[in-house]
Amino acid sequence: MDERRAAASPPLEAALAIEGATLVDPELGVVEDALLLADPARILWVGARSQAPAWRLRPAGERVGARGRFLMPGMVNAHSHAAMTLMRGYADDLSLMPWLETRIFPVEARLRPEDTYWGALLAAVEMLEAGVTAFADMYFFMEETARAVVEAGGRAVLARGMVEPGDGSGERALAEAEALFRDWHGAAGGRIRVMLGPHGVYTTTRAFLGRVAERAAALGARVHIHLSENDDENRRSQATYGKSPAEVCAETGLFQVGCLAAHCVKVSPRDIELLAEHRVGVAHNPVSNLKLASGIAPVVEMRRAGVTVGLGTDGAASTNRLEMFEEMRLASVLQKVRLDDASALPAREAFAMATLESARALGWADEIGSLEAGKACDAVLVDPARSPALWPHFDPFSALVYSAEPAAVEAVWVAGRKVVEDGRVRTVDVERLRHEVTRRAAFLTREEG
Ligand SMILES: [Zn+2]
DSSP states (O other): OHHHHHHHSOOEEEEEEEEEEEEEETTTEEEEEEEEEESSSBEEEEEEGGGOOSEEEEEEEEEEEOTTOEEEEOEEEEEEOGGGGGGTTTSOSOOHHHIIIIIIHHHHTTOOHHHHHHHHHHHHHHHHHTTEEEEEEEESSHHHHHHHHHHHTOEEEEEEEEOOOSSSHHHHHHHHHHHHHHHHTTHHHHTEEEEEEEOBGGGSOHHHHHHHHHHHHHHTOOEEEEEOOSHHHHHHHHHHHSSOHHHHHHHHTGGGGOEEEEEOOSOOHHHHHHHHHTTOEEEEOHHHHHHTTOOOOOHHHHHHTTOEEEEOOOOHHHHSOOOHHHHHHHHHHHHHHHHTOTTSSOHHHHHHIIIIIHHHHTTOTTTSSSOOTTSBOOEEEEOGGGOGGGSSOOSHHHIIIIIOOGGGEEEEEETTEEEEETTEESSSOHHHHHHHHHHHHHHHTOOOO
């Protein structure tokens, strides 16, 4: 009966067909000899080639033979500061507060809009070549980051980082954040979204957080904040308010507007309840948390409580590499050693965190995070032949989480447009990019005589 129905319906027209790969997806699982059809911005149909409906490729449509490859959704980096690539390797081996206050803030004081553009363009290129098709970012001069993302061909949700030391300067930042929302939210065919980004409880005031919550509710914007990154941050919050950062956020209304909270390393059982109750999305950044000696987040406990936990890289100044294979692998192995349980956070769960869970944490799972029909065609082809670390391989989730590296990424599509081919971004002049970032990084970090 199914065959008769297929024969009676008109053939499906596709502009893009990716054929023969092993599909690896957080929702669909593993599908051997898969077929993905796209129009090309959206996925029309995906599944086993043997079960495909009648279809034909549009004239001049693209047909990609992908036998022997893994086809996976583009990874979603749930927390980053893209332009901090300019400070990559500049301030290593320091803990969070001295790192920020003695090294990072002085450099950021010199940052000009065009530096942000080049730094963000580098981040976008680096991420795309590593199979990361979308990221959540918080920084300054975000219209420059938006331009860079659009040019590179990726996708991002951007927040103008706002601090309020108590002198009222936060209001100016908030006005800029609202302008960014009006100008860019939904831009570039929906590839750019905008959130409001109060930097953290320790870098703002309670009154300001309340203001941000109020404006976010009025605009229909979500918020992106750093939360309980380490003990020192919690101590500051307790000293000022007698409450944890999560309690302050819940109290000011910030958790009620749709919140993405980065880190959540030092969260109490009560904090975890608050995160779950308010459906706060968490961005877990294992490499950054390890390098700044912040700690290991209670990922398993948060997930068990029903909290959505995605994965992020944080900025390149603290993580050095903006790629998610290492974040997946570390997210998994850290929970094992923390809980003394080798079965904790298995590969398939770490894979879901880097894709669909991150998309949910961003409030973007309607379009990205998995390769289901109807979603955007943000897809990555991983070729095991490009990386000896993938020889041999058995379970595809295990191969992608524990063995894969960016060098294995062969091709990347965002909204059906091929932006990475043969492992290299094709949308950007990378020689010019290298020259610009090298020159600008030297200027920004020069020592005053
Ligand atoms: Zn951060």
